[in-house]
Amino acid sequence: MIVRPMQSWFRMLFIWNGSVLQTIIPQLILLGLLSTLAVFTHGTVFGEKIPLSPASFTLFGLTLAVFLVFRNNASYARFIEARTAWGNFLIAARALTSQILSYVPGRENRELKLLLANEIIAAAYALKHQLRGSDATEDLKRILGPQRARAIQDKAYVPVYLLKDVRNRLAHLCQTADHGSIRWMLDTQINEMEKCIGACERIKSTPIPFAYSVLLHRSVYAYCLFLPFGLVDSSEYLTPVLCVFISYTLIALEAIANEVADPFGVAPNALPLDAIARTIERSVLELCDEDIPAELEPGSSYQLT
Amino acid sequence: MIVRPMQSWFRMLFIWNGSVLQTIIPQLILLGLLSTLAVFTHGTVFGEKIPLSPASFTLFGLTLAVFLVFRNNASYARFIEARTAWGNFLIAARALTSQILSYVPGRENRELKLLLANEIIAAAYALKHQLRGSDATEDLKRILGPQRARAIQDKAYVPVYLLKDVRNRLAHLCQTADHGSIRWMLDTQINEMEKCIGACERIKSTPIPFAYSVLLHRSVYAYCLFLPFGLVDSSEYLTPVLCVFISYTLIALEAIANEVADPFGVAPNALPLDAIARTIERSVLELCDEDIPAELEPGSSYQLT
Amino acid sequence: MIVRPMQSWFRMLFIWNGSVLQTIIPQLILLGLLSTLAVFTHGTVFGEKIPLSPASFTLFGLTLAVFLVFRNNASYARFIEARTAWGNFLIAARALTSQILSYVPGRENRELKLLLANEIIAAAYALKHQLRGSDATEDLKRILGPQRARAIQDKAYVPVYLLKDVRNRLAHLCQTADHGSIRWMLDTQINEMEKCIGACERIKSTPIPFAYSVLLHRSVYAYCLFLPFGLVDSSEYLTPVLCVFISYTLIALEAIANEVADPFGVAPNALPLDAIARTIERSVLELCDEDIPAELEPGSSYQLT
Amino acid sequence: MIVRPMQSWFRMLFIWNGSVLQTIIPQLILLGLLSTLAVFTHGTVFGEKIPLSPASFTLFGLTLAVFLVFRNNASYARFIEARTAWGNFLIAARALTSQILSYVPGRENRELKLLLANEIIAAAYALKHQLRGSDATEDLKRILGPQRARAIQDKAYVPVYLLKDVRNRLAHLCQTADHGSIRWMLDTQINEMEKCIGACERIKSTPIPFAYSVLLHRSVYAYCLFLPFGLVDSSEYLTPVLCVFISYTLIALEAIANEVADPFGVAPNALPLDAIARTIERSVLELCDEDIPAELEPGSSYQLT
Amino acid sequence: MIVRPMQSWFRMLFIWNGSVLQTIIPQLILLGLLSTLAVFTHGTVFGEKIPLSPASFTLFGLTLAVFLVFRNNASYARFIEARTAWGNFLIAARALTSQILSYVPGRENRELKLLLANEIIAAAYALKHQLRGSDATEDLKRILGPQRARAIQDKAYVPVYLLKDVRNRLAHLCQTADHGSIRWMLDTQINEMEKCIGACERIKSTPIPFAYSVLLHRSVYAYCLFLPFGLVDSSEYLTPVLCVFISYTLIALEAIANEVADPFGVAPNALPLDAIARTIERSVLELCDEDIPAELEPGSSYQLT
Known part of the structure; x- marks a missing residue:
């Protein structure tokens, strides 16, 4: 996740980090060249005029808009649902800890208290690693000790276990x-955490149907490819500027939607699972009146992972 | 469900498996021929010019967009709801198993434990077969043994039973x-599973009202049929390319929406119920500390059923 | 509800049953005549040219689209909510029956079991009749016996009672x-059923605000009425075809939205409450290990009521 | 709420009561005069032609549509949420009454039964008055007796009390x-009612952010004001008809959205709280086997308050 | 939050407070100057005509509308979710207080009662300060006394504590x-409050992905910047009026969306957390039959903080 203080309206126009511009530069350069070429040839290819009127683009733009809206909404809904699942994990982890501290016999025993708290924290970290496909061993060792970590690290569904x-x-x-x-x-809160785990697994294992991505991708690129020939007559030397800008908005939206649709990834617009897991750790430990680690801060490129 | 690693933006343009292109080739060829004909006859039929201006298409495109958006959203909502119901089944199955292992008297008895676990797993498989209209006997026999399978296979609502x-x-x-x-x-978790079953039955038994499908279908095809005559004057020899591409996006969207609206089917963009049922089996057995079968992998055409 | 097997893309274009075409034939004929007239008079009325450019239609089409989308979404949301309420009734009825059979003292008594099961089934039928405004006496007599039926049939809220x-x-x-x-x-499940009843009553008693219907209706008809004069110059003799088709899509969408917005009605696109009530009866009786009646099948015009 | 039987498609075009036409007549007359003036001056003001092309309206119409859709959806969501809260109040009131009659010791005592039932009913009426800002004294006196009414009528949050x-x-x-x-x-049902009360208070105290209303309002009126000058060249003497009709759809939609966004008001398209409170009274009393008052009927202008 | 009585349609057009006009005056003046310049140079820059046809704007407007709709909906959803979380806090606070007064042993002890009530109220105020990043010490001291305030004010998550x-x-x-x-x-209600706290923290810590804001911002400003050159040919001296007005609607919508997306801020269109916390205090104290403080009233600029 990109964490930046709000910029003034003017500086916001020229931001580099956190816009998706980096990842789509090659395509934009290609389209820039193509449209420059179209200007020089006055929209002809091999001496033959490409007959594309703006009206065709209006027709085509319609279905494109339909695809973009759908794809973007579906992607963002995944992002929000994933974030909410992690938020609910935090809520349930807090509630469970607080309930243990208030009701469970033997709650005065600090060791027992910490043992339970650490298993809850470990479940959060294990979930993070499962969703990102990374190796949980280090975190499990740190939190649960090497012996316990070894016993569970080969399970297929570590957090549930x-x-x-x-x-x-x-x-x-x-x-x-x-x-x-x-x-x-207590069982209710554990169940609540299992629901969050299940929700995350579901989001992870069921992407937006592949055919939608293909269809949108083709529509976007076909549109961008035809654009110079449709604009060159009316926009003349401005064509490259317009084409690159319109292409930028379209391709960037597709790129953002892609990042957001995979909220457990490590792309700049994915969820900061490291920071969220840390917050869970902090809050559970604070309830136990233990020392708490510092919050994670965004790095040099304003990214929180 | 199609499971493919994300392709580069360029290769994504030429993917065959997982796009719905296969299923709509005949219609696209017909429209290609029609528009080629329109180019040769300069948009006349029996010597008579077909007077269709782009403006008419803008008018018509409006209602078409309204239909497409609605139909697609309604279809995808069914897909998501169905997936969520199965995800909740997994969550409840895990919770129930875990609760049995923690609370129920006699939980040390491995046979009893497995008996209950297998009934839960069998319910998942039975639900899959009920929704797909396929024969559950094989799976029930494998999980519950032939005697028990015979006793229940003729019930109308096997999973509930x-x-x-x-x-x-x-x-x-x-x-x-x-x-x-x-x-x-324990009852709460069983109830949760019954809710998932009920939700799936509801989705299965109540399609999107038929009249919507008819109306969208007619609008899409009428639009595609008129398109060549509307474009031929301005786009000349490019007409077939434009027509086929625009038709492709429209007909493909309708086709995807159809597949997605019937999420329990076996179309490439339906839910991978086989894989989900297997996950339920795996997770329940792992909680019982039993050996677990392997996950299902997508086949040669990247499809997970 | 219309239940038809999926047709080939070609036959789907010419389906009669289940499209709403029947109910809007008169209006379409009127508009067909009007546009034919407009062709013959070249868009003049009493010798005076009606000055309508396609641009005006684009302006007007915008608000029309806004209305159509809203009205259709609101209607479909009612349909889905009503269907879900009935689906939840089934789920709760099953859960209650199954709980009675597992926990209630005296559950071995077949008579008692059936008495309770029948009251649950009767509540479903009574709800159906309440929502459709039809007479529940026959169904109540069949399920509860004449004496009991007489005692409750005059209540204002029979299912709740x-x-x-x-x-x-x-x-x-x-x-x-x-x-x-x-x-x-047990109380929880009864409460669940009462929620479904309350939800259905709410949908029934609070239609979409009337002013929306009036506004959409007027917009649709004004649009269709002006259309021939706007198209006649550019589309010439094709005007009637275009006008009737565009009018068909608009008026049909309004008609479908009307049917769907009143999901407890008996229109072809309303909910099949008869079939759903039957399913509830079947499932409850099967859980009691009783004989179950056959499912309802769609009639000759593919309609399930 | 307007309650009218569905009219034929033709009569629906000329309905007066229940459309919002009454409230926006002055604005429409002003716009009608303005556009008539524009026709006579051929779109000039002080001899100077106002240069407005239809293309400008297309640009502007875009943002207008965005605003209208948002505003209308947000308003309707408030309406639906308010209605659902009241529906849930009814459900909880019924459940609580029914539970009292089944479980509470001393339930055979008619006086006690009625006392509790009346407090539930009084809470509904008190909520209605709180939301409408009207005086609850009369209703509280009728239901609870003058003494009890006096004791609570000065509380800030009567229904909760x-x-x-x-x-x-x-x-x-x-x-x-x-x-x-x-x-x-029992506590669960009381809590449920408190949730409904809280939800209604929330809707009442937090309108749609004011800036949205201002922005939409200005956009609609600016659009309507410019419209005659944009249409006069192409539509000539038809301009007033078109302008008034398009303005009617826009201003009416804004007016409906305003009424619907304040669902506890007494506008024709607000919720019929009187009738809903009466239904709660009827249903609770019927469960107690008491005589029930008649349902409220819509008045002469088809309005149910 | 802006709280103003509804104005007449005419005065609504000229409102200053509560519209976002104040915050975007500089940009609008710049665009006004630019378009005036464009009129004087007839759309040329350094003697070179800028070739921009309205058709390009239609193309571009499409993606702009897609962005605006998405951004606005996502922002408003945050606003609504935040408001609902606070509403639910009020509901749970009331329910907990009322339950304490009805069930807890020792409830006759006024001191104990007030102690608990004050901790609930303090949690609400602490949440407000945590979300706004302001200092909670004053409020904690006032409600809990200086000693208790000192003990908890350095916790990272005060409300949870x-x-x-x-x-x-x-x-x-x-x-x-x-x-x-x-x-x-009682635990259930505390849990409910913890859910509200968790939800608010989630909204606060996860803004809408930054890339969306950048993309929309650039699109809006690019559009507004090009607009004068696209309109100058057809709109002549009216260009500045049109440009400033269209820019106003676009930039204002972005500005409102920005304010609404950060619902815990102190912008005019953010949530009135001060007033909501006061309502919680009032309602909890009234249930305890204590004196209650007055409601907060909007200040001179109609703003409720």
């Missing part, structure tokens, strides 16, 4: 009938 | 008043 | 403190 | 540990 | 098994 363990421990602590309602209260 | 059985068994295990809250906890 | 009765009976069966959690579990 | 009272009484009736689950069940 | 304290105290008061269900009931 960790939560099963939390549930098991708590069931042990609250096994009398008198603790029935406490057990259930 | 299986869950009733799970509920019954658990009620038996937790029948003292002391187990009241545990019984309810 | 029936569920109160179910709640009462269950409260009676589970009145010791030990049954506290079971009582509540 | 009434529900606190219901909660208190029920807590009193169910104070043994055995009644723990019943107490909670 | 306060609620943990409430939970702890309540756990203490209801620690026997008999109070199991009461404890849980």
Whole structure:
């Protein structure tokens, strides 16, 4: 995620970091060259005039807009749902910790308290690594110790397995009938965390149907490719400027939508899972009255991962 | 579902598998021929000029866009809802398994544990077959054994019947008043699974109202049919290219929307129910510390069923 | 609801049943005549040319599109919400039945079991009749017997009254403190059904604000009425074809939206409440291991009521 | 709310009551005069031609459409949410009444029953008056008696205060540990009603941000004001007809959106809170087997308040 | 939030406070100057005609509309979600207070009652300050006393910490098994408040992806910059008026969307957190039958903070 203080309206026009401009420079240069060529040849190819009226573009623009809107909305909905799932994980992790500290027999025992808190934190980190396809070993070792980390790191669904363990421990602590309602209260929060995990797995494993991406991609590029020949008669030497700018908006929107649709990636516009996992760690530890690590800060290119 | 690694922007333009191009080739060829004919006859039919100005297309394009947007959004909403229902089934199946392993008296008994786990898994497979209209016998036999499979395979609503059985068994295990809250906890997860089943049945049994499909279909084809005569004057020999491309985007969008609106089908853009059911099986078994089968991989045409 | 197997793209263009064409034939004929007249008079009325340029239609088309999109989305949202409410009724009815069979003391008593199951089924049928404004007596007699039917048929809110009765009976069966959690579990499902009833009543009693319908209606017809005079200059003898087709798409969309916005009606695109109530009956009875009636099949005009 | 039987397509074009035409007549007459003037002066002002091409309107129409769609959707979402909150109030009121009648000790006491039922009904009426800013005294007196009415009418949040009272009484009736689950069940419904109250207060106290209204308002009127000068060249003497009609659709949509955005008002397209409160009263009393008052009927101008 | 009584349609056109006009005056003046210049030079720059046809603007306007709609909807969704979270905080605060007064042992003790009520109120104020990045010390001191304020003011997540304290105290008061269900009931409301806190933190920490803002910003300004050269031929001396007005609508919409997307800010169109926190205080105190402070009123510029 890009974290930048709001710029003045003027400086905002010339920002480089955080716009997606970097990733689409090659295509824009190609289109710039093509349209410059079109200006010099007055829109002819091999001496033959390319007959494209602006009206055709209006027709075509219609379906293009339909695709762009759909694709962008669907992508952003994924982003928001993923963010909400992580937000709910934080909420449930806090609630569970706070409930343990208020209700569970043996809650005065600092070791037990920390053991449970760490398993909750470890589940958050394990989820992050599972979603990004990265290796969770380091984080698990740091939080749970090397022995426990080794025991679970080969599981296919590590976060769920960790939560099963939390549930098991708590069931042990609250096994009398008198603790029935406490057990259930705690179970509800564990279940809440499992829902977040399940939601993230679902988003990860089911992208927007591939055919939509192909169709939008082709429409965008076909549109950009034809554009110089449609504009050259009326816009003359301004054609390259207009073409590159319009192409920029279209290709950039597709690029942003791509990044946002894969919210667990590490692209500049994906979710800052590192920072979110850290917040979960901080908040759970603070509730336990432990020292808390510092918040993550955006790096030099204003990116928070 | 099509599972392909993201391609470069250039190769994405020429992908064959996973675009819906295969299914709409005949219509596109017909439209290509028609527009070529229109070029040769300069837009006349039996010597009579077809008077279609681009302005008419703008008017018509408006309602077309309204239909396309609606139809596509409604279809995708069905896809997402269906996927979410299956995702929730996985979440509830995990929670129920994990709760059984933590709370139910007799949970040390491996046989009992597996019996319950298998009924949950069988419900997922039975749901898949019910939604696809395929025969569940093979899967039920494999998971529950031939005797049990025979007893339930003729039921009209097999998954619900299986869950009733799970509920019954658990009620038996937790029948003292002391187990009241545990019984309810388990019941909540069974209820959650029944909600997913009900949601899938609803999506399956209530398509998007038929009249919408007819209206969109007619609008799309009428538009594509008139297009060559509207463009031939201004686009000359480029008409076939433009017509086929615009028709491609329109007809392809309709085709994708059709596939996506029937998310339990086996079309390339439908849900990969086989893979999802396998994930449920894997996750439930892993929680029971049993060996787990391999994940399903996409086949040669990148399709996951 | 229209239930038809998917047609080939070609046959789909000429379908009669299930399109709304039947209900809007008179208007289309009138508009056809009007535009034919406009062709013959070259767009003059009493010798005076009607000065309408296509540009005016673009301006006007904009607000028309805004209205159409809104009206259609609002209507479809009602349809979906109504369908979901009925789907949730089925889910809750199943859950309640299944819970009664697993937990309630005296559940071995077949008569008691059936009595409760029948009251649930009767509530579904009573809701259907309440929403359609039809007479529930026949169905209530069939399911509950004539005596009971007579006692409740004059209530203003029959389904709610029936569920109160179910709640009462269950409260009676589970009145010791030990049954506290079971009582509540059952109550939750009854409450769920009451939510579905309330949602349906709400949809029924609060249509889309009338002023929207009036505004859209006037816009559509004004547009269709002016259309021939706007197109006649550029489209000449094709004007009637274009006008009738564009009018067809607009008026048909309004007609579909009207049908869909009243989802409890008996129009071809309304919900098949008969079939849904039957499904509820089937599923509840199957859970009780009773014989189940056949599913309803669409009639000769492919309509399921 | 306007309640009218569906009219034939033809009569629907000339309806007066229930369209918002009444409230916007002055503006339309002004615009009609202006456009008539523009026709006579051939689009000149003080002898100077106003140079406005239809293309400018297309540009401008774009942002106008964006505003209209947003404003209308946001308004309608408020309307629907408000209606749903009231619908949920009804559902919770019914559930609470029905639960009291089934579970609460002392439920055979008719006086107690009615006392609780009346407090629920009074909360509904008090909410109505709070939202409309009207005086609740009359209704509170009628339902609760003058003494009780006097004690609460000066509270800032009467409905919440009434529900606190219901909660208190029920807590009193169910104070043994055995009644723990019943107490909670009842509390859940009271909580549900408090949610509805909170939702309504939220809608009431947070209108759509004012700047949106200003921006849309100015855009609509600027558009309507410029329209005659843009159309006069191509539409000649038809200009007033077109201008008034297009202005009618735009201004009417803004007017409807305004009414709908304030769903607790008494405008023709606001919610019929009187009728809804009456339905709550009827349904709660019917569950108590008491006589029920008649439903409210729309008045002479088809309006239900 | 701007709170103004509805104005007549005419005065609404000339409102200054509450429109965003103030914040965008400089840009509008610049664009006004530019377009005046364009009129005087007849659209030439350094004697060279800038060839921009209105058709190019139609093409460009399309993507602009797509961006504007998306950006505005996403912003408003944040506003609504933030408002709803605060609304739910109020609902949960009321429910918790009312439950404490009805069920908790020792509820007759006024001091205890007020202590708990004040912690709830303090959580609301602490949340406000956390979201606005302002200093909570003053408010905490006023509500909780200086000693308690000092103990918690350095926590990273003050509101969550306060609620943990409430939970702890309540756990203490209801620690026997008999109070199991009461404890849980209360816990549910605390959890509800924690959800609201989590939701607000999520909205605050995850803005709309930065790249969207950049892209929209550039599109809007590029469009406004080119506009005079595209309109000057057809609109002549009217160009500045049209350009400034169209630019006003575009830039104002972007400005409003910016304010609304940061709903916890202090811009005129952000949420009135001061007033909402006061309402929470008032309602909780009224339930405790304590004196309540006055509601906040909008200041001289009609703004409620």
